[in-house]
Amino acid sequence: MKDRTANASGTARREPLTIAVPKGRLHDSVRALFGECGLQFSFERRKLVAEDGTGRVRLMLVKNSDVPVYVNHGIAGLGICGDDVLYEYGFDYYRLMTLPFGSTRMCLAGRRDHNPDQDHGRLRVATKFTRFAHDFFHDRGIPVEVIRLGGSVELAPVLGLAPYIVDLVETGSTLEANDLVVTEELAQISVHLIANPAYYKFRYQQVEELLGILNGEQGAER
Numbered sequence: 001m002k003d004r005t006a007n008a009s010g011t012a013r014r015e016p017l018t019i020a021v022p023k024g025r026l027h028d029s030v031r032a033l034f035g036e037c038g039l040q041f042s043f044e045r046r047k048l049v050a051e052d053g054t055g056r057v058r059l060m061l062v063k064n065s066d067v068p069v070y071v072n073h074g075i076a077g078l079g080i081c082g083d084d085v086l087y088e089y090g091f092d093y094y095r096l097m098t099l100p101f102g103s104t105r106m107c108l109a110g111r112r113d114h115n116p117d118q119d120h121g122r123l124r125v126a127t128k129f130t131r132f133a134h135d136f137f138h139d140r141g142i143p144v145e146v147i148r149l150g151g152s153v154e155l156a157p158v159l160g161l162a163p164y165i166v167d168l169v170e171t172g173s174t175l176e177a178n179d180l181v182v183t184e185e186l187a188q189i190s191v192h193l194i195a196n197p198a199y200y201k202f203r204y205q206q207v208e209e210l211l212g213i214l215n216g217e218q219g220a221e222r
């Protein structure tokens, strides 16, 4: 990995920091935060990679659950990622800062008319977050059967796949639309800027400079 490259005039230029950003609902908040700090990106047409005008940062738009994959493999040195996704992937990373948006709750939810007596002391849950669900209930000594789904998890109780789901609840409107209610709040989820540990050590100065900009301690202009 090269930290510096020479341009045509022979002056050294630092390679931009690479950051994997989820394409979904966090994308706009990330762009707004960076924009407020003077880091503006314009993604041409349907391109998924863009550099900011100062050449400090290169954003890569990837699927939410793939952010840790890109960071772990060093393709992106940094990433923006929620605790939910980080826990599922389970790898070594540095948490650089917690971002002021994207907080949500991981909840156990079920049908409004479900009678817990029918559970007979054993939970059957459908979820995208199988590692979290397994560990959470296992740690509490509660027998659990975890069924993995890729999305639209709220349908599972409606269609009879499982009486419960473990899923993120933000506004609660998806639960409500499917006649489901929160049975228990299991964890608070925040969104963080993370770093591949080797990348952080190698690009320490640039990363710390970026943190200073994002924390409003220094400007982005060069």
Ligand code: PRP
Pocket: 024, 150, 151, 152, 153, 154, 167, 168, 169, 170, 171, 172, 173, 174, 175
């Ligand atoms: C998340 C989550 C819920 C929904 C909750 O899904 O899995 O389905 O958001 O949000 P709400 O409480 O504001 O209604 P996401 O939008 O990420 O889509 P997915 O189900 O395809 O993963």
